[in-house]
Amino acid sequence: MQCKNCSKIIDVGDNFCRFCGSNQNNNKIVNKNQNDFWKSELGIIILTLIMGPISLFYLYKSNTISEESKKKLFIGILFFSLVVFFILFLSFRILFRYYIQIFKEIGY
Known part of the structure; x- marks a missing residue:
């Protein structure tokens, strides 16, 4: 040949x-790789809900999403991650104050 x-x-x-x-x-x-779903827009959104900002790695590696969509998803993922972090921070702060109050009442 x-x-x-x-x-x-x-x-x-x-x-x-x-x-x-x-x-x-x-x-x-x-044949399309089965992992290509996680590099699509829907896959990135699902990964963001599950893993948070770690999904940015899959967004970076995606070759099926346009550059403009990547920028929009990047900003959305960062905003979502910051909101979740802020909510968790406030929740732990309230919980910590509650435990301090309980320990003061007990005498620790």
């Missing part, structure tokens, strides 16, 4: 030419 790019002789089962590196299977349909 000959390479489609450089015309050198290669083995019949080769997917790439060992001389020029050219792909020999341009006609084959490549």
